[in-house]
Amino acid sequence: MNNKIPYKIYLEESELPKAWYNVRADMKTKPAPLLNPGTGKPMTLEELSGVFCTELAKQELDNDTAYIAIPEEILDFYKMYRPAPLVRAYFLEKALGTPAKIYYKFEGNNTSGSHKLNSAIAQAYYAKKQGLKGVTTETGAGQWGTALSMACSYFGLDCKVYMVKVSYEQKPFRREVMRTYGASVTPSPSDTTKVGREILEKFPGTTGSLGCAISEAVEAAVTHEGYRYVLGSVLSQVLLHQSIIGLEAMAACDKYDIKPDIIIGCAGGGSNLGGLISPFMGKKLRGEADYKFIAVEPASCPSLTRGSYAYDFCDTGMVCPLAKMYTLGSGFIPSANHAGGLRYHGMSSVLSELYDEGLIEARSVEQTSVFEAAQQFARVEGTLPAPESSHAIRVAIDEALKCKETGEEKTILFGLTGTGYFDMVAYQKFNDGEMSDYIPSDEEIAKSLANLPKL
Amino acid sequence: MNNKIPYKIYLEESELPKAWYNVRADMKTKPAPLLNPGTGKPMTLEELSGVFCTELAKQELDNDTAYIAIPEEILDFYKMYRPAPLVRAYFLEKALGTPAKIYYKFEGNNTSGSHKLNSAIAQAYYAKKQGLKGVTTETGAGQWGTALSMACSYFGLDCKVYMVKVSYEQKPFRREVMRTYGASVTPSPSDTTKVGREILEKFPGTTGSLGCAISEAVEAAVTHEGYRYVLGSVLSQVLLHQSIIGLEAMAACDKYDIKPDIIIGCAGGGSNLGGLISPFMGKKLRGEADYKFIAVEPASCPSLTRGSYAYDFCDTGMVCPLAKMYTLGSGFIPSANHAGGLRYHGMSSVLSELYDEGLIEARSVEQTSVFEAAQQFARVEGTLPAPESSHAIRVAIDEALKCKETGEEKTILFGLTGTGYFDMVAYQKFNDGEMSDYIPSDEEIAKSLANLPKL
Numbered sequence: 001m002n003n004k005i006p007y008k009i010y011l012e013e014s015e016l017p018k019a020w021y022n023v024r025a026d027m028k029t030k031p032a033p034l035l036n037p038g039t040g041k042p043m044t045l046e047e048l049s050g051v052f053c054t055e056l057a058k059q060e061l062d063n064d065t066a067y068i069a070i071p072e073e074i075l076d077f078y079k080m081y082r083p084a085p086l087v088r089a090y091f092l093e094k095a096l097g098t099p100a101k102i103y104y105k106f107e108g109n110n111t112s113g114s115h116k117l118n119s120a121i122a123q124a125y126y127a128k129k130q131g132l133k134g135v136t137t138e139t140g141a142g143q144w145g146t147a148l149s150m151a152c153s154y155f156g157l158d159c160k161v162y163m164v165k166v167s168y169e170q171k172p173f174r175r176e177v178m179r180t181y182g183a184s185v186t187p188s189p190s191d192t193t194k195v196g197r198e199i200l201e202k203f204p205g206t207t208g209s210l211g212c213a214i215s216e217a218v219e220a221a222v223t224h225e226g227y228r229y230v231l232g233s234v235l236s237q238v239l240l241h242q243s244i245i246g247l248e249a250m251a252a253c254d255k256y257d258i259k260p261d262i263i264i265g266c267a268g269g270g271s272n273l274g275g276l277i278s279p280f281m282g283k284k285l286r287g288e289a290d291y292k293f294i295a296v297e298p299a300s301c302p303s304l305t306r307g308s309y310a311y312d313f314c315d316t317g318m319v320c321p322l323a324k325m326y327t328l329g330s331g332f333i334p335s336a337n338h339a340g341g342l343r344y345h346g347m348s349s350v351l352s353e354l355y356d357e358g359l360i361e362a363r364s365v366e367q368t369s370v371f372e373a374a375q376q377f378a379r380v381e382g383t384l385p386a387p388e389s390s391h392a393i394r395v396a397i398d399e400a401l402k403c404k405e406t407g408e409e410k411t412i413l414f415g416l417t418g419t420g421y422f423d424m425v426a427y428q429k430f431n432d433g434e435m436s437d438y439i440p441s442d443e444e445i446a447k448s449l450a451n452l453p454k455l
Numbered sequence: 456m457n458n459k460i461p462y463k464i465y466l467e468e469s470e471l472p473k474a475w476y477n478v479r480a481d482m483k484t485k486p487a488p489l490l491n492p493g494t495g496k497p498m499t500l501e502e503l504s505g506v507f508c509t510e511l512a513k514q515e516l517d518n519d520t521a522y523i524a525i526p527e528e529i530l531d532f533y534k535m536y537r538p539a540p541l542v543r544a545y546f547l548e549k550a551l552g553t554p555a556k557i558y559y560k561f562e563g564n565n566t567s568g569s570h571k572l573n574s575a576i577a578q579a580y581y582a583k584k585q586g587l588k589g590v591t592t593e594t595g596a597g598q599w600g601t602a603l604s605m606a607c608s609y610f611g612l613d614c615k616v617y618m619v620k621v622s623y624e625q626k627p628f629r630r631e632v633m634r635t636y637g638a639s640v641t642p643s644p645s646d647t648t649k650v651g652r653e654i655l656e657k658f659p660g661t662t663g664s665l666g667c668a669i670s671e672a673v674e675a676a677v678t679h680e681g682y683r684y685v686l687g688s689v690l691s692q693v694l695l696h697q698s699i700i701g702l703e704a705m706a707a708c709d710k711y712d713i714k715p716d717i718i719i720g721c722a723g724g725g726s727n728l729g730g731l732i733s734p735f736m737g738k739k740l741r742g743e744a745d746y747k748f749i750a751v752e753p754a755s756c757p758s759l760t761r762g763s764y765a766y767d768f769c770d771t772g773m774v775c776p777l778a779k780m781y782t783l784g785s786g787f788i789p790s791a792n793h794a795g796g797l798r799y800h801g802m803s804s805v806l807s808e809l810y811d812e813g814l815i816e817a818r819s820v821e822q823t824s825v826f827e828a829a830q831q832f833a834r835v836e837g838t839l840p841a842p843e844s845s846h847a848i849r850v851a852i853d854e855a856l857k858c859k860e861t862g863e864e865k866t867i868l869f870g871l872t873g874t875g876y877f878d879m880v881a882y883q884k885f886n887d888g889e890m891s892d893y894i895p896s897d898e899e900i901a902k903s904l905a906n907l908p909k910l
Contacts (some may be wrong), residue, residue, distance in 0.1 A: 007468065008468070080836070090461070091535070110840050113876075150837055154835070172879075177882075180886060181884075257632075379635075382532075382605055383565070419566070424631040427632075
């Protein structure tokens with residue numbers, strides 16, 4: 001083992017970034033604005049403030065400020081579980097016999113089990129500061145809901161979570177963690193909202209989707225006095241908060257003179273990938289350095305690799321603003337055998353624009369190969385990864401094996417977004433050899449895309 | 456927040472202890488030796504080597520060497536998840552309004568979810584070095600089995616785990632984690648061993664106990680060529696390996712001039728408590744410092760507070776050596792409503808001797824009050840604790856509240872041994888108000904103690 005660079009690099013508490021980085025400030029072409037579905041015009045601060053906390057709405061619209069100070073109360077909370085370690089995957093490198101150097105930024109060392117807490121605590125803080133009673137949200141795999149429950153518990157806010165029904169059933173224990181933190185959890189679609197009842201009537205027996213759950217959570221927010229809606233991914237404000245991942249990773253790299261060639265992240269709505277790459281992308285946009293960025297998505301929900309770049313509804317019930325993004329259509333639901341998160345039909349407008357400009361590559365991977373990578377990683381690196389994170393592991397291993405063939409000593413950095421403790425149903429399927437893959441047909445995607453809004 | 460001492464103290468990798476500390480070396484009265492149940496004489500190295508790896512048998516018998524060097528291969532593995540942080544519980548202190556300073560040594564930041572990995576990797580290493588094919592063991596709550604599976608996977612050893620049936624049923628996902636690491640898991644008692652079949656015949660419908668599972672694992676070891684038995688607690692060798700917890704905690708305290716007044720640990724077989732307090736106890740035994748040590752055990756399995764200090768069988772099937780310890784009798788099984796681990800009928804001989812000499816205090820706590828403490832801790836400190844660890848949290852909170860009454864600014868250190876991700880059935884019961892307590896009657900304990908071996 002190389003003794004120069006420790007296995008785990010922990011920054012000092014005093015080295016914690018004091019400001020988030022807003023990559024939009026360095027983008028020549030800004031991400032397309034959210035549109036009011038009624039008027040087709042960009043959403044104003046006033047309009048957004050009806051749904052989101054005002055300060056968060058401001059962050060959503062801010063394409064110009066490069067650094068936004070992290071409030072002291074959030075920094076205090078961050079100290080509970082940050083700085084997160086940058087880990088040198090010595091054992092994985094050895095197992096692969098690769099000359100590549102592999103690093104991962106590990107965000108699983110908190111009870112929410114993922115990076116989602118970085119934005120949850122920020123959104124809960126602004127809700128509290130605004131004097132709200134509580135917030136509503138959706139959750140898919142449950143990481144976001146858990147993170148938000150923790151954050152709301154910390155600030156004494158009520159938290160109503162709409163959980164995609166298939167996850168609610170596959171992950172009963174997730175619900176209990178959220179309840180332990182005092183949140184209420186409703187499987188979605190439900191009969192507690194108008195939009196939920198409509199979806200249930202139109203698609204009886206549906207196992208739900210993030211798009212449905214978002215519609216219900218938004219309705220619950222606007223129909224309850226003193227509530228706002230919060231979202232764990234897709235939005236530009238979320239990428240802003242998640243930039244803490246990339247800022248810390250970059251600080252750790254700089255401290256030990258590590259120069260990543262390839263930066264890899266799993267991508268569902270884009271919160272992790274966007275957060276991890278933001279400051280590195282900033283350097284690339286400013287011409288200060290170059291990196292190869294790879295977004296990894298499930299073959300069963302391939303918004304970047306097979307979607308259209310167009311304005312679309314953010315939710316199934318069509319109650320949200322329209323966003324320009326790589327999308328599979330707001331009615332797209334991944335096949336029932338799809339495990340874990342990364343099941344959103346669209347992709348962050350920021351990442352969509354960067355991808356469209358060729359600044360990011362994208363790859364889709366099938367889930368059995370993802371779980372093979374997960375198992376291999378767990379056995380040598382000692383951390384049981386979340387299925388979502390394992391998409392990045394898959395491609396990191398693929399890239400390291402390419403280096404083995406070519407003899408190149410590339411430096412690979414990937415985001416290990418979380419742990420898989422609540423994904424054992426999926427692991428069991430894999431252990432029993434009962435996991436299958438699914439790739440949607442061109443017809444299936446075309447049919448879903450036929451329902452894009454006409455502007 | 457006080458900025459002088461960081462929320463989390465991470466030692467540098469270079470500050471990792473290079474040797475384990477053997478508290479027996481500083482004890483005036485050594486722990487009573489293991490006895491051969493046939494002859495009543497102390498077990499020899501040769502006898503022990505039939506069951507345990509030879510090097511581990513040597514460590515078991517070594518009452519004199521104060522420091523035993525940690526082999527390089529184990530140090531390398533330790534770097535995967537150590538040094539573990541010493542955390543200042545600023546948020547808990549604030550919530551309690553106590554003048555006490557509370558610190559906890561957090562051992563949950565690895566996939567096994569607990570401190571058990573510290574000894575598992577050592578035991579797997581010595582098994583590998585001895586050229587064995589594999590090892591057998593028992594697991595109760597599943598933490599030890601998970602840790603051993605990880606360790607065996609790392610060294611390419613086969614791993615056969617006998618899991619207490621009630622835990623096997625309450626924690627289906629634990630099995631999948633062990634399988635992911637390549638272990639085989641059998642609910643105990645089972646019909647795969649002679650002793651298991653006998654127990655099933657005598658107690659049909661039993662939900663198992665650690666004592667049963669130990670008997671089965673020992674039989675499986677001695678009847679399979681190239682296998683040895685390994686144990687995750689109770690034994691002196693395990694306390695030796697776990698001393699890494701206390702050594703790191705002490706190094707972190709010294710670095711920041713923290714002087715604990717009270718040191719608290721949960722106690723089942725004693726692996727965590729013994730590991731945490733060993734180096735501090737060494738100072739106390741050598742007259743260099745003084746500390747108040749508190750062992751916390753469940754009221755439903757109160758070996759220290761209500762057991763006898765006597766030679767007893769270590770297992771239900773009576774196939775193991777006899778150990779002198781505080782015991783409830785080898786047939787004692789905690790009531791069915793008992794959640795989590797800490798269900799062993801006896802206590803480490805080292806800790807039993809120290810307790811008998813009045814060097815350690817003991818307290819028993821009821822489980823609903825333990826889960827209240829767990830929930831309170833989770834909501835402010837952001838980590839969902841294991842039920843076992845929450846016993847220590849309960850008493851740490853109690854002691855901090857005493858300080859609030861008296862105004863004393865005591866420094867409290869406790870061991871947070873692991874996370875509760877696999878204990879959500881118990882948390883659900885607590886969330887639903889369906890958790891109950893159980894205190895065994897004097898008659899129940901006397902009846903169990905009537906079966907102590909006659910020497």
